[in-house]
Amino acid sequence: MxxxxxxxxxxxxxxxxRSIARLLVAGGIEVRGFDPAGVAxxxxxxxxxxxxxxxxxxxxxxxxxxxxxxxxxxxxxxxISRATTGIIASNTSTFVPSTxxxxxxxxxxxxxxxxxxxxxxxxxxxxxPHGGTAPDVVERFVALMRRLDRRPVVVRAERAGFxxxxxxxxxxxxxxxxxxxxxxxxADLDEIVRSGLAARWAxxxxxxxxxxxxxxxxxAVCRQILPTLDASVEASPLLVExxxxxxxxxxxxxxxxxxxxxxxxxxxxxxxRVLAAQRGSGPDPAPVGASGTASR
Numbered sequence: 001m002x003x004x005x006x007x008x009x010x011x012x013x014x015x016x017x018r019s020i021a022r023l024l025v026a027g028g029i030e031v032r033g034f035d036p037a038g039v040a041x042x043x044x045x046x047x048x049x050x051x052x053x054x055x056x057x058x059x060x061x062x063x064x065x066x067x068x069x070x071x072x073x074x075x076x077x078x079x080i081s082r083a084t085t086g087i088i089a090s091n092t093s094t095f096v097p098s099t100x101x102x103x104x105x106x107x108x109x110x111x112x113x114x115x116x117x118x119x120x121x122x123x124x125x126x127x128x129p130h131g132g133t134a135p136d137v138v139e140r141f142v143a144l145m146r147r148l149d150r151r152p153v154v155v156r157a158e159r160a161g162f163x164x165x166x167x168x169x170x171x172x173x174x175x176x177x178x179x180x181x182x183x184x185x186x187a188d189l190d191e192i193v194r195s196g197l198a199a200r201w202a203x204x205x206x207x208x209x210x211x212x213x214x215x216x217x218x219x220a221v222c223r224q225i226l227p228t229l230d231a232s233v234e235a236s237p238l239l240v241e242x243x244x245x246x247x248x249x250x251x252x253x254x255x256x257x258x259x260x261x262x263x264x265x266x267x268x269x270x271x272x273r274v275l276a277a278q279r280g281s282g283p284d285p286a287p288v289g290a291s292g293t294a295s296r
Contacts, residue, residue, distance in 0.1 A: 006060035007032050008144075011052060011080060013039045015251075016091055017065035019119040021046050026120065027148040032059065036066060036076055052076070056083035061144060063113060065091040074103040081105040087137055089113035093165055096158040097130035108134040113141060114162055121271050123151040126162045167206075176238050177230035186256045202278055 010021045013035040024031045025045035033046045034055035042048070049055035056062045062080050066072055073092065080088055081104045088110045090100060101107045112128035125145045129138050138154060145152035155162050161169060175193075179186050200209050210218040242248070242255060249255030250264055 006030075006086070007058065009033070009049075009055045009059040009062040009084070010046075011055060011062060011064045011076060012036065012066035012091075013041070013043065014065065014067070016115060016117060016119060017063075018043055019117065019121075020063055020065055020091065020115055023115075023120040023148055023150075029148075032056075036072075052079050053083045056080050056086075059084055059086050061087045061089060061141065063089050063091060068092060068094045070095060070099075073100060077110075078103045078105070081110075085109075087111075087141055089141060091115055093161070096160065096162075097128055097133070098158060101130050101132070107132050109137050111137060111141060112162070113145075114164075116164070118268065118271070121268070121275060123149070123275070124164065125150045125152045126155055126164060127152050128155045128158065128162055130158070173232060173236065174230050176236035177232070180236060180238055 007030040008024050009032045010017050010024070011034055013021065013033050014037075017033070017035070021031050021033055021043055022045075031046045032049050032055045033043060034049040034052050036052065062084050064073065064077060064080060066076055073090065073095065077088065077090065077100060085106075086109070088104060090097070090110075090112050091114060092100070092112055093114055095112075097110065097112045100112075101110050104110045107130070110130065111133045112126070114126035114128065116122040116124050127138060127142055127145070142152045142154065153163075159166060175189050178184050179189060184192070204212065238256075246252055247254045249257075250259045253259050
């Protein structure tokens with residue numbers, strides 16, 4: 001039976017778990033939810049289970065979305081694997097699947113399904129199998145994501161942070177270095193990305209931008225700039241200092257910017273509007289290349 005014809009369970013109902021559950025409900029899927037930490041706030045369309053066993057039993061897919069602590073994930077994934085014969089997907093953004101899979105019974109049904117916040121708005125889902133994941137498990141999970149109108153991308157080899165977070169960390173490292181060095185303010189740096197880089201990346205991606213701009217030009221740019229880029233292996237002091245002060249961003253009310261319920265709602269509306277405009281501007285973007293596949 002294909003995922004979506006049976007219930008899907010979400011274990012962990014924090015920020016990510018709740019947005020994943022909303023996505024599933026919007027897709028017409030029966031959703032069960034349980035939070036091991038005791039979160040039990042009602043969520044429209046979600047049946048809250050009394051315990052993990054009740055939540056996972058009989059589910060075609062169980063999505064684990066608990067906090068990023070290895071000991072917690074190992075324990076919960078082991079319990080999930082004993083409670084269901086379905087596909088098990090961890091929403092981890094930190095741990096590669098091969099480090100988690102020893103705690104899963106019947107490991108061929110385990111993979112990482114990495115959603116992005118807010119999961120009910122952002123289309124990308126990184127699908128990361130380990131070496132023993134059954135091919136049909138990957139296919140079925142990808143099919144479920146497509147049914148939900150997501151953009152699943154199968155990551156072909158394990159890397160810390162997978163792909164998107166590696167790119168994000170690389171850009172953030174250079175961005176904070178420029179701010180720390182007084183080259184630009186945080187607000188102006190974000191404006192540079194919003195008004196220039198983001199639109200082009202959204203259209204064709206960074207490799208596509210290089211292809212369209214001329215690889216000879218980008219070779220010259222790289223020769224000139226790469227030796228000057230920040231190469232720190234520790235988090236920026238701008239991050240470390242804010243975290244130490246409890247300024248964690250939206251979750252605490254302040255970070256580089258102030259946040260309140262009104263500003264967060266406005267940001268969510270802006271994200272939704274940008275995504276709607278991107279999708280409404282024409283057919284889905286294809287990889288750059290005359291044959292319809294990425295040039296190699």
